[in-house]
Amino acid sequence: MEIDLNHPVTEVEKNAFCTNGDSSSSGNSSSSPVSSSIYLELWHACAGPLTSLPNKGNVVVYFPQGHLEQLASSSPFPYRNMPNFDLHPQIFCKVVNVQLLANRENDEVYTRLTLLPRPEVVGQGLESKEFQELRVDGEGDDASPTKSTPHMFCKTLTASDTSTHGGFSVPRRAAEDCFPSLDYKQQRPSQELVAKDLHGVEWKFRHIYRGQPRRHLLTTGWSIFVSQKNLVSGDAVLFLRGEDGELRLGIRRAGRPRNGLPDSVTGKQNSLPRALSLVSNAISTKSMFTVSYSPRYQIYHKLN
CATH class of the missing domain: 2.40.330.10 (DNA-binding pseudobarrel domain)
Known part of the structure; x- marks a missing residue:
């Protein structure tokens, strides 16, 4: 089970997050409203000091191979002979949304990015007009914690x-x-x-x-x-x-759990080829796709 730390947790959601589903356990859900900003600093603290996330509107380069390797490391099924769908090894994308999440089973933090591919930029110089038009500032939904020095x-x-x-x-x-x-x-x-x-x-x-x-x-x-x-x-x-x-x-954790991502992301045997299939389809239809990953992996490179 996971929660989206970018939004306030509702009473219904909080009731579902009692430890082991037992409201009588020592870990009980709070009855007061929870603000997303409260947990932003905590998420980053658990992710580690080297974690850097993009903001909405940023341009990143997405690495399909890195994404596949990261999914394979969390999957109980062997990683071999995976189709690559003729994807370019580096895909320019615009960040549409950033979600900070936590695996309910082991508290491992992870991120879900919604990306809009811009394949027409592939092969162009970083100073080209096409690329410069993509370089926009974040839209205010900063994925980094505020400098409140808690x-x-x-x-x-x-x-x-x-x-x-x-x-x-x-x-x-x-x-x-x-x-x-x-x-x-x-x-x-x-x-x-x-x-x-x-x-x-x-x-x-x-x-x-x-x-x-x-x-x-x-x-x-x-x-x-x-x-x-x-x-x-x-x-x-x-x-x-x-x-x-x-x-x-x-x-x-002293060591990263094998199931750092929840089963909803890696629990199906066909999730690995399906992940790249969705990316390939998104590129061909110029539509959005999502990637979930642990901040300990690098499946993209932020350009601005």
Whole structure:
């Protein structure tokens, strides 16, 4: 299951995103409206610092071979003898829409681009009149997060962090920057934290300051989160706090899951040849087509 982070999540959608479809689990959907801008920074944080996305109206060069290899890496079926439909290895396209998505099964982020092919530009110089007419500015729907410099920390999980008998140890500076202030006058300062993940699901943790020497820990609720997200040592967890105080939570896997794209994209045996067939048809009919890909792959090159 995936969600489109470019649009507000409705109450109906949020009810569908309870963990494992069970509204009684510890990860529950929020009852308050969710703004897409809240999750834009989280999506980029989970995608990684090297991720660069085009905006609507940009011109990109689409690589069919890269697209095919990326689909094959996520498909359970072997990649061999795939027809290429006589596609040019580099296809100029105009970006019509950009969607930032997340795989419900493993939180792997991916992107869906809607592209309009411009095959007439193939073989022309980048300074040609035809190309210059295509070079237009983005239309305001920037796929990159705004420069709000959110309060954020990222920690690679240790064996202790993923133990069912322990908790999550938070560096003091990170806790004081991202979490609400504790009352250090108390003998055992503690509070309940609520953080939303990429799917708008709320996770509740007990934040306590204890031990000798004292340290910040997430205890109650943490082991459930680790279990339901299938986290292991080496994975990374990100906490972000927006200017409105809302706490957000994301993860980066130590290794990219084989099924980084959801089954709706790669689950059918004929999805690989069908993907290029749709591109070939779009070029011949001068119509739009969509490509879904992990930001860790390069299936296009942004030209402006």
